[in-house]
Amino acid sequence: MTLRDRERPQANPRAQPQAATQRPPGAFLGRLTTLGDDAPLQATSLKLRPRQRIPLAPAQDDLIFALQTGVVSARVAMTSSAAGLITLYFPGDVLSVGAIPCFSERQLVAATAADVLRFKAKPLLRLLTSDIELLAAFDRQRDRQLARAAVHATILATLDGPQRLAAFLIEMALEIGTPVGTTIAIDLPLTRTEIAQYLALNADTLSRLVSRFKADGLITQKSRHQVSLKNWRAIADMCPVTPALVALERNRPSPLS
Amino acid sequence: MTLRDRERPQANPRAQPQAATQRPPGAFLGRLTTLGDDAPLQATSLKLRPRQRIPLAPAQDDLIFALQTGVVSARVAMTSSAAGLITLYFPGDVLSVGAIPCFSERQLVAATAADVLRFKAKPLLRLLTSDIELLAAFDRQRDRQLARAAVHATILATLDGPQRLAAFLIEMALEIGTPVGTTIAIDLPLTRTEIAQYLALNADTLSRLVSRFKADGLITQKSRHQVSLKNWRAIADMCPVTPALVALERNRPSPLS
DNA sequence: GCGGCGGGTTGATCTGCATCAACGGAGGCG
DNA sequence: CGCCTCCGTTGATGCAGATCAACCCGCCGC
Numbered sequence: 001m002t003l004r005d006r007e008r009p010q011a012n013p014r015a016q017p018q019a020a021t022q023r024p025p026g027a028f029l030g031r032l033t034t035l036g037d038d039a040p041l042q043a044t045s046l047k048l049r050p051r052q053r054i055p056l057a058p059a060q061d062d063l064i065f066a067l068q069t070g071v072v073s074a075r076v077a078m079t080s081s082a083a084g085l086i087t088l089y090f091p092g093d094v095l096s097v098g099a100i101p102c103f104s105e106r107q108l109v110a111a112t113a114a115d116v117l118r119f120k121a122k123p124l125l126r127l128l129t130s131d132i133e134l135l136a137a138f139d140r141q142r143d144r145q146l147a148r149a150a151v152h153a154t155i156l157a158t159l160d161g162p163q164r165l166a167a168f169l170i171e172m173a174l175e176i177g178t179p180v181g182t183t184i185a186i187d188l189p190l191t192r193t194e195i196a197q198y199l200a201l202n203a204d205t206l207s208r209l210v211s212r213f214k215a216d217g218l219i220t221q222k223s224r225h226q227v228s229l230k231n232w233r234a235i236a237d238m239c240p241v242t243p244a245l246v247a248l249e250r251n252r253p254s255p256l257s
Numbered sequence: 258m259t260l261r262d263r264e265r266p267q268a269n270p271r272a273q274p275q276a277a278t279q280r281p282p283g284a285f286l287g288r289l290t291t292l293g294d295d296a297p298l299q300a301t302s303l304k305l306r307p308r309q310r311i312p313l314a315p316a317q318d319d320l321i322f323a324l325q326t327g328v329v330s331a332r333v334a335m336t337s338s339a340a341g342l343i344t345l346y347f348p349g350d351v352l353s354v355g356a357i358p359c360f361s362e363r364q365l366v367a368a369t370a371a372d373v374l375r376f377k378a379k380p381l382l383r384l385l386t387s388d389i390e391l392l393a394a395f396d397r398q399r400d401r402q403l404a405r406a407a408v409h410a411t412i413l414a415t416l417d418g419p420q421r422l423a424a425f426l427i428e429m430a431l432e433i434g435t436p437v438g439t440t441i442a443i444d445l446p447l448t449r450t451e452i453a454q455y456l457a458l459n460a461d462t463l464s465r466l467v468s469r470f471k472a473d474g475l476i477t478q479k480s481r482h483q484v485s486l487k488n489w490r491a492i493a494d495m496c497p498v499t500p501a502l503v504a505l506e507r508n509r510p511s512p513l514s
Numbered sequence: 515g516c517g518g519c520g521g522g523t524t525g526a527t528c529t530g531c532a533t534c535a536a537c538g539g540a541g542g543c544g
Numbered sequence: 545c546g547c548c549t550c551c552g553t554t555g556a557t558g559c560a561g562a563t564c565a566a567c568c569c570g571c572c573g574c
Contacts, residue, residue: 061400076407078415078497085411098400101408102504125393129386136382143318143355146403150333151358153410154342157457158335161561192522200414202562207523224521240335247359418531449552459532464553481540481551 028137029066029092044118048072048110055107061098062121067091070114071176071189077105086198087149088189090175094141096121111189144248151244156200159240164199165209166239169219173229174249184229285394286323286349301375305329305367312364318355319378324348327371328433328446330455333360343447343455344406347432351398353378368446401505408501413457416497421456422466423496426476430486431506440477441486 048054048070056063065072067089074095077084084103088111089095095116100106128135155167169186177184188195192210196203213219218235220228229235236242305311305327313320322329324346331352334341341360345368346352352373357363385392412424426443434441445452449467453460470476475492477485486492493499 076411076501078411085407085414087407096396096400096403098397099403099407101404101411101501103498103501121393121396125389125396129389129392132382132386135386135392136378139353139378139382140355142399142403143353146353146356146399146406147358149403149406149410150342150344150356153406153413154333154335154358156410156414157342191520193520203522204524204563205561208561211523241360244333244358244360448550450550460552461533461554462531465531468553 027092028094028134028141029068030137032066032134042120042123046116046118048114048116050110050112052110053107054109056097056100058102058106063097064119064121064124065095065097065108066117066119067093067095068115068117070116071111072114072116073109073111073190073194074100075107075109076101076103078103084197086190086194087152088198092141093145094138096142111194112187148248151241151248154244155241161201161205161209162212163239164201165206165213166235167241167245168195168199169227169229169235170239170242170245173232174245177229180228184232186227186229188225188227284349285351285391285398286325287394289323289391299377299380303373303375305371305373307367307369309367310364311366313354313357315359315363320354321376321378321381322352322354322365323374323376324350324352325372325374327373328368329371329373330366330368330447330451331357332364332366333358334362335360341454343451344409345446345455349398350402351395353399368451369444405505408498408505411501412498418458418462418466419469420496421458422463422470423492424498424502425452425456426484426486426492427496427499427502430489431502434486437485441489443484443486445482445484 069091071091072089072095074087074089075084087100095108098121128138155164159167172186172188173184176189177186179185190198192206193203196206199206201209210219210221214221218229218231220230222228326348328348329346329352331344331346332341344357352365355378385395412421416424429443429445430441433446434443436442447455449463450460453463456463458466467476467478471478475486475488477487479485
């Protein structure tokens, strides 16, 4: 395993600061970081390199992470097969270990370089009792993520393959896309296989769908992880959950109108 | 529409108290109700009759319900078709309106007679800042429900028809089942069509599956809404998410070992 | 150079579930 | 009683997507 070194933790000079997303005062992380580090929070700041793993012990449910930059995925593996579910977390998200269901195995995987804060639940809750606005922001953030989970469930439950791919592209565009002229560039944080898992599609099927989207002129692909949405309207129209995804984004800063 | 009267709100003498489930001190509702009503909570207690609807305005995201008895479902309808998702809430659950994604329409429907408390978010949060144990319980409850949503997504994403039905039966047994001898009796709060929606299956397919389960001796059906699990082990074994569902139940009182 | 490997693509085939249609039974109401 | 509607069942059919297989490509280490 020559990849072993990838698993090693801590400071990595190549981890670019990822455009230091501005947090508005209404957001949880924005309020939290303006408080300064004087609070007795016992928070540790971690810099994750791409594909770095954080194993989660079955009992350790009192850990909470807050994602500052980058994208992190939570993965749960079912007992027998490799089939599992992937949950994605984006900058500003709160990642409560107690909210990750306890299958045989669960772990966090940094999809990109990422900065996270790690808290113990107790001190964080104590801080929340001292600032009702912070608590309200925390609560709104949890609502948002629960709603996002519900939308994702809806995507998996009711949409067919092309619609799921469209939903994924829209979700990624809203979360980490950058407008370039009339198109939207996305730096995909996942491999094709992982996207397929996220969408509960077969990797082969997903490959066919992407080819079809490219043939139809909906997207172009510069390199393996760089796609551009050429026709936002067409992609948005083919996916019934677009309004819900956009509404979820309205609660946070978005690069798109 | 002679069913109109069903939609009317408020006190219904026929609403049987539904076995007044005991809440342990670790649970959110347990702690909350021991505080008495002296707190300035502005909570209103609602008694819902079966199939009673509570429409949710798109903007009204600062409402929080707590379910004391009964089963309530949240339903979101997509723009075009009737296809939507159903989320189920059981006694002890917290139902934050902000966590229900905003599709074209969303509403709560009481699946059975139900007692719920309705809060405005602000006073509830203020109360939470005054009692860190209550806040911790609230937080654990939200974690639990987020984890349950993740498990449900896993069920929809990775399991086939029979496995989904097994998962549904196990979930219902854990939440509202009562052991009767070596079997487990369940009073189904949903119609077949609703169960099919909840499992993202076709109603026809679900009907076939139930028939198969009955033919295989896994379940028996006394009346339309009363099923008994004859062979818990066999049903549990055919569904890969059983351990996760059971683990989720461990955080709350359960009628089953 | 070579071989191995993970990731991605493409074609051929299979299958589980949705779809459509017809029917039956239960309850409400005139 | 007859009519209607809602819920559930069953059969025949078609299709989307999973599965299996072969293959390509870039990368790494020897």
